[in-house]
Amino acid sequence: MSLCTGLNRCGKSCRLRWTNYLRSDLKHDGFTPQEEELIINLHKAIGSRWSLIAKQLPGRTDNDVKNYWNTKLRKKLSKMGIDPVTHKPYSQILSDYGNISGMLNTGNQIGPLNKNLNYASTPKLEPSSVLTSFPNTNMMNMPREFQNRPSNENIVPSLDFMSHQFQQVNINQETIQPHFFNEATSSCSSSSSSNVTQLNPLPQSYSCQLSQVQNLPSSSFNWSEFLITDPLPFPGFQQQQDRHFPGFSSSTNPSTFAQTPPLNFASGNEYGLNQVGQEEGIGKFDVGSTIGGQTNNNRLEASSSVSSFVNSILDKDSEMQAEFPDILDESFDY
DNA sequence: AACTGAGCCAACCGCCGAGAC
DNA sequence: AGTCTCGGCGGTTGGCTCAGT
Known part of the structure; x- marks a missing residue:
């Protein structure tokens, strides 16, 4: 390892120090609400x-x-x-999982748990030690947000979500029943009112009554049911996904996606990011409606075959090609 | 004043891909 | 084709600060 001249640092450390801290164009003040909103929206996308x-x-x-x-x-x-990973209300996640239970028998298996746990971002929480029941599921029936996550973030609800459940259970046992998988279908719609909204700088679509969390479907769960032998629905799926959604697939270098010009990743109008983007004169690229989001509610039906799944990808690809030919066809030189 | 726990953030780590040789 | 170096990336760590007790 070579050290920078006069410094007890390697070149890599010096580069990081420069790029993360010393660069003159960096802001060192706090994040603005607009930036905050954009981050959330981009993370969702x-x-x-x-x-x-x-x-x-x-x-x-x-x-x-x-x-x-x-x-x-x-x-x-x-x-x-x-849930900060799926960006869905906890109650909706549980509702989704309740609705898709029982599909495991179709043959699609859920992959290695240790890999799946990487998806969860909250450390210091051992799901196997705290969670003992959860609805069955499989890859093809996952909410689309899960499906479009990088492969290491694909399968299970986040530990934020799980810890939230247990916090609710532990902190307020009077309002949240310990058996939080009670039957319920409630989920937060974009028009749902919320007590949380008062504290919430985000649009109402993000708001959800916490009390809804308690009304959750009941189902027996075993962590082993999340195990997948093959996380991909068919051989070559990853390659197809890479081809049609460059930059969104785990096997693709994210820099591929980075090669797009500055974009506004507004997921619909949920966060008013279109306005932000327009103010800055940047293009609009509605990822939420085309790829990762739920804006168009293009969730795969539980009964979808593999071919229909592929077709839906191809359809989306065609739509994107038609809508953003300059972006998708453009080549970049660095 | 001393201790403790939480929050913050720069720095580090390990992995991966690209390019040079 | 194989190896090495470099740079980029996301995840994680460690030290500092500060509020609470």
């Missing part, structure tokens, strides 16, 4: 691709964004009753 998110925030580094997310935003969302 593309997950923890911090470098990509940071590219949309002038003067911020990926480290800045990552730290801010881990220390502030994640907790903030969690307190609001929103």
